[in-house]
Amino acid sequence: MPAVTFTRFLARRLTTALIAVAAVLVATFLLVRLTPDPVAVLAGPEATPAQIQAMRQQLGLDRSVAQQFLIYAERALAGDFGRSWISGRPVLTEIAERAPFTVELLIWGIALGTVVGVAIGLQAAYRRDGWFDQVTRVLSLAGFSIPTYFLGLLMLLVFFYLLQWAPPGMGRLSPLYSAPPFVTGSYVFDGLLAGKLNVAWSAAAQLVLPVCCIAIICAAPTIKQVRALALDALESDYIRYGRAQGMPAGMLRRMVLRNCLAPIVTFVGLELVSLMGTTAIIEYVFSWGGLGHYGLSAIIAGDFNAVQGYVLTLACFCVAIFLAVDLIVLAIEPRSR
Amino acid sequence: MAVTDSLVLSHGASGSLVGRVAALANCSRIATVGGAILALIAATSLILPHLSPYDAFAPAPTEVFQPPSAAHWFGTDINGMDVFTRVFYGARYSFLVAIPTVLLAMLLGAPAGLYAGYRGGLVDEVLMRLTDTLRIFPGIILALAIVAALGPSLLNIILTLGILDAAIFARLVRAETIALRKGGIVESAIAAGNPAWRVMWVHVFPNVQQGLIAQTSVRAAWAVRVSATLAFFGIGVQPPTPEWGLMIRQGGEYMLSGQWWAGLFPGLALLLMVLGLNFLGDGLQDILDPRRRSREG
Numbered sequence: 001m002p003a004v005t006f007t008r009f010l011a012r013r014l015t016t017a018l019i020a021v022a023a024v025l026v027a028t029f030l031l032v033r034l035t036p037d038p039v040a041v042l043a044g045p046e047a048t049p050a051q052i053q054a055m056r057q058q059l060g061l062d063r064s065v066a067q068q069f070l071i072y073a074e075r076a077l078a079g080d081f082g083r084s085w086i087s088g089r090p091v092l093t094e095i096a097e098r099a100p101f102t103v104e105l106l107i108w109g110i111a112l113g114t115v116v117g118v119a120i121g122l123q124a125a126y127r128r129d130g131w132f133d134q135v136t137r138v139l140s141l142a143g144f145s146i147p148t149y150f151l152g153l154l155m156l157l158v159f160f161y162l163l164q165w166a167p168p169g170m171g172r173l174s175p176l177y178s179a180p181p182f183v184t185g186s187y188v189f190d191g192l193l194a195g196k197l198n199v200a201w202s203a204a205a206q207l208v209l210p211v212c213c214i215a216i217i218c219a220a221p222t223i224k225q226v227r228a229l230a231l232d233a234l235e236s237d238y239i240r241y242g243r244a245q246g247m248p249a250g251m252l253r254r255m256v257l258r259n260c261l262a263p264i265v266t267f268v269g270l271e272l273v274s275l276m277g278t279t280a281i282i283e284y285v286f287s288w289g290g291l292g293h294y295g296l297s298a299i300i301a302g303d304f305n306a307v308q309g310y311v312l313t314l315a316c317f318c319v320a321i322f323l324a325v326d327l328i329v330l331a332i333e334p335r336s337r
Numbered sequence: 338m339a340v341t342d343s344l345v346l347s348h349g350a351s352g353s354l355v356g357r358v359a360a361l362a363n364c365s366r367i368a369t370v371g372g373a374i375l376a377l378i379a380a381t382s383l384i385l386p387h388l389s390p391y392d393a394f395a396p397a398p399t400e401v402f403q404p405p406s407a408a409h410w411f412g413t414d415i416n417g418m419d420v421f422t423r424v425f426y427g428a429r430y431s432f433l434v435a436i437p438t439v440l441l442a443m444l445l446g447a448p449a450g451l452y453a454g455y456r457g458g459l460v461d462e463v464l465m466r467l468t469d470t471l472r473i474f475p476g477i478i479l480a481l482a483i484v485a486a487l488g489p490s491l492l493n494i495i496l497t498l499g500i501l502d503a504a505i506f507a508r509l510v511r512a513e514t515i516a517l518r519k520g521g522i523v524e525s526a527i528a529a530g531n532p533a534w535r536v537m538w539v540h541v542f543p544n545v546q547q548g549l550i551a552q553t554s555v556r557a558a559w560a561v562r563v564s565a566t567l568a569f570f571g572i573g574v575q576p577p578t579p580e581w582g583l584m585i586r587q588g589g590e591y592m593l594s595g596q597w598w599a600g601l602f603p604g605l606a607l608l609l610m611v612l613g614l615n616f617l618g619d620g621l622q623d624i625l626d627p628r629r630r631s632r633e634g
Contacts (some may be wrong), residue, residue, distance in 0.1 A: 016469060023470040034486040137367075141619060147562055147582075147612040149569050150604040152587050159599070161593050270472075277475030281566070295478065299485045300570055307482060311474075318473045336612065 005329075013326055017319040024278070024315040025076060028308040029069050041123050066127050072308075081309035086301060091309035094294060097311075100185020101172060101290035106272075106279050108211040113218025114268055119218070121226025123256065125234060137225055143220025148278050151216065152285035155209050166209050167202075169286035174202040210286045220269060229260040262333040269325030273318045347454055368620020371554070374613030378606075382428030391419035393426040393579045402596045412598035415587060416577065423579035424606045430580045431561045431610055434494060438560040439553050441499030446506025447549060451480040451537050453507070454514025464511070468504040476501055480563050485572045494573060498560050509552060513545040551625040554618030558611045565607050 029295075046183065047055075056062050060071060075082070120140075123132045152169070159166040167174060172187055177199045180190040191200030231241060233256045242252055266268035280292025287293070295310030297303075362613035383417055386393055391409075397417030405412040453461040471479070487493040517523055518541075526540040565582030567573030574580040576587070580602040588600025 008438035016466075019466055020470045020473050023467070024474065031486045034483070035488075113512075137619075141615050142608075142612060145558065145562075145615045146608050147565060147569075147585075147604070147611070149566065149589070150585055151609065153585070153592055153600060153604065157592055157597055161595075161597070162517060186581075274475050274477075275450075278355065280475075280478060296481070296570065298575055299478075299481050300572060302485065307485075311478070311482060315474055318475075324475060 004243075009326075010192070013323060017323060020311075020319055021315055024083070024312060025073055026069075028076075029072050031307065032304045033065070034324050035304070038170075049196055056318065076308065076312060079257055081312070082305040084298070084306045085303045086298075086306070091306050094306070095291060096290045097292050100280060100287065102283065102290060102292055104186045104188075104277065105210055105214065105283065105288065105290060108207060109214025109279065110268070110272060110275065112211060113215035114222060115217035115223025116215060118264060121223040121300050122230050122253070124223065124227045125230035126253070133227075134321050136227075140220045140223040142239040143216050144224075147218060149285050151213050152210070152282055152286055155213055156285075158208060167205050169206075169209060171287050171289055172203060172206050174206070175200070177202055206286075210282050210288060214275065214279055216251075218275055221271060222264075222268065222306075226260065226264060231264050232257055233259045261328045265328050265332065266325055269321055272321050276314055276318065357611065364624045365617050365620035368624065370616070371613045371616025371620060374609060375617065378428050378610055378613065379432065382425050382432075385425040386422055389419065389422040389425075391422045392527065392533070393418065393422045394577060396577070402591070404596075405598050411602040412596075414599040418577070418579075418589075420602050423584060424429075424581070424602050427579045427581045427584065427603060428610065430578070431564070431607075433491070433562040434498070435557040435560045435614075436500060437495045437558050438498045438564075441495065442502035442506050442556060443491065443549060443553070444502035445500065445543075447510050447545075449503070450507035450510030450512075451514055451542060453539050454511035455518060455533070455541065461511070462481070464507060468508050471501065473505045476559075477563055477566060481567060481570060481572060484567055489567070489572045489575065489619055491574065494564055494567060498563055499561070500555050502560065506552065508547065509548055510545050513548050513579070514541055517541050542590060547625040551618070551622045554614050554621055558614035558618060561614065562611050 014146070060068060063071075079092050081095075083089060084091050084094060087094065118178050118183055120136050124136045127133050156166075157167050160168055174181060177196075178185060180194040183190045187199050187203035191197070191203055216319050218221065236259075239252060239255065242255065276292070278291075280296050282288070283290045283293035284296045291310065295314070298306035298310060340361070395418065397413070400409075400413045400417035401412040401415060403409050403417075409419050409421065411424060414420055414423070449464060454465040481499060483497045484493055487497065514537075522540055522544070523536060526536045531540070564573055565580070565585070568580045568582030569586045571586070574583060576583060584603035585600050585607070588596070588603065590600075593601040
């Protein structure tokens, strides 16, 4: 792709991304305006009218809507979401502390789910309409249908309560150990770096169940998508030609995978967005204490500063994923150059 | 429509509704299984709560957390209520959310997509940017945040889910409309002197209906799942309503201390219902989406 076209492509994508972030900014602002009266909830039932009035002023709720939005937008873009109404600490600090925990969960879950999903999807396509294909179709629909929190509870019921293979889903480390010094934010790596093998082991054990839950929910739609893509490729002229020429099966399969790669990356990118929601629920069920757990707790408690911070962080993260996916597809797809 | 007609006729069915359903069932085993699951859930949720000797809403303090037995097939929950009765009663809430949500989404999404796809221009641009924004954000978190802010009522849940879902229908209808606009139907309809609204509704809309119908079941599955999730997080229907998500939450707290039944059975019921809808949706897509059908062979 010539440099000019590439710059234009990038500019267009960045504009779309900026519009999306702006829309989310407006949406998060409106979200708080939707509530009947946050101050009444916040101040509690025993607050006097004078106290409520003082709180209004303190939160800036006595100004006009437009003024409020401008103030909000200016602060939010500078990363200042105010303080959590519950903990009283700055929302940005709380988010920054928790983000690594979520990223750790997400990376393992997506990696495992994508590899398993692509492998099964390709196999299902090669053995189309065979028993493997039929069974994986039903399994994939089941994984697609199961409510996330129920999957989490089910895994805990089976692997913790019944089989006693897994530790209880109570956070990222057994309460027997104290957290290793902060380096990467991942207790497994930090434990290894600090030379505390038992800490790293305990952290890894805590990771297994939530990662498997995310992987299952990630793999289910991937199987279906990869199967459809691979079937398209298998029926194409170049594969038929290759077959007619007596190309070995392994080489044919590599060609199929190579041709499906770009749409798979695009699909996984889209999946990643909905998996952010999945991860939040899994974090909640396993008391993970990451970003998603924080955001969901804030939504449930009506802690709107924290909700705004969480939603905006999530939106920026998702936009970044989309841009990254575009660039990766550009790099691996010769046709788009 | 011609595609379905020939398909139905090729299976030897008459034009009657029963004949058509039978012919569709012939086309896709997975859709038949899904439809059967849904019919079973609907029938049992209407009949079984009346046959049961227990009331789905009456607490029984002396019967708390009884394990499954001959008297209580699915055991009792923390309030001593019969889980069996409540599980079957609970299906009603899922239908109550899913059906209006999907109808609302189609009612809003289809005209928007039709207009945007046919006319293009600014309306199209705005619609696409709006739906783009919805695509870059996890729908479940958005639904949770909005319903939490609006206040948990059945109406708010349906409105929120319906509007979020409308974006998906709008995109779908828009894409098909644009594809049709390039074809001969639209051109000849315009040449024959039809006004724009007539071209859209009489000539374009019937041709996008199939794609729309193919999506309904999958979207209903989403609505059931999300509304139960809302209840699970305490921002949906409120206790003591026998709603599955809520029951999973109440039961889930005790699931890992031995009283597994109060959370497990409603969870399985929810899974079965979503599975039924997704089976049906998957089969419908096979039948109605010509591109996919050709691939299925």
